[in-house]
Amino acid sequence: MSVTTTTHLNFRGAAREALDFYQRVFGGRTVAVTYKDAGNVQNENEADWVMWGEVVADNGFHIMAYDVPSQLPWNQGQNPFFVSVRGDAADEISALWHKLAEGSTVVRPLEPAQWAPLYGMLTDRFGVTWVLDVTAPYNG
Template identity: 60%
Template sequence: MSVTTVTHINLRNQARAALAFYQAVFGGELTQVTYAQMGNVQDPADADNIIWGQVVAANGFRIMACDMAAATAWNQGENAFFVSLRGNDADEITAQWHKLAEGGTVLHALGAAPWSPLYGMLKDRFGVVWVVDMGV
């Protein structure tokens, strides 16, 4: 038996764009279900929003996202979680780093660290903080 963890991000009216962005960075298959498709529309503003979505890539990358319902309190938060991206190919990690950084803010430039040949931290354009490093 094996167990995996998948980061699930909660957004407000941005899940569709966020999932498309992550698919563009990592590739893979995108699946999205709207509130209307689930028959779970409590507020008409939610109908076309994503109640559940994910990107699953052959390289092992997975992320899930949803748009919080209009009636649900939501705050983007600060440091509530980081998404850790680890790989063993420096070129692949560097390319993904640059794509994630588009429209975002670099918090710690990608470079060597005592525990990794490559390490960096950035906040992407959706406010998600990514810790990127290369496994040794």
């Protein structure tokens, strides 16, 4: 069992550009799933925005990013990032979730999602937003 943390950057329409830039700087590979790819288009103008993306390099660099859809609040100065905790065991992620949830505001309950066996988001009592999920292979 293993757990990793990754900085998860939030953008409004610039995630792909940022991921491409970081890939050029640090190397590695980029994966970007659009809202259209995931069948989750809420606004046609945002269909090609990144719903989930990352750059992973052999040197250890790893960053995640997405485009916050227009129906959700976003302010570059207030919520520019999440801390992402990913693991391969549902029981371990669930246990971490329950500990982090104490005194937190749940943004999205920890439950199965289209892209992961478990996914949830909460903002802890210190104002840090955490995304926890159980990893699943991408079959895009």
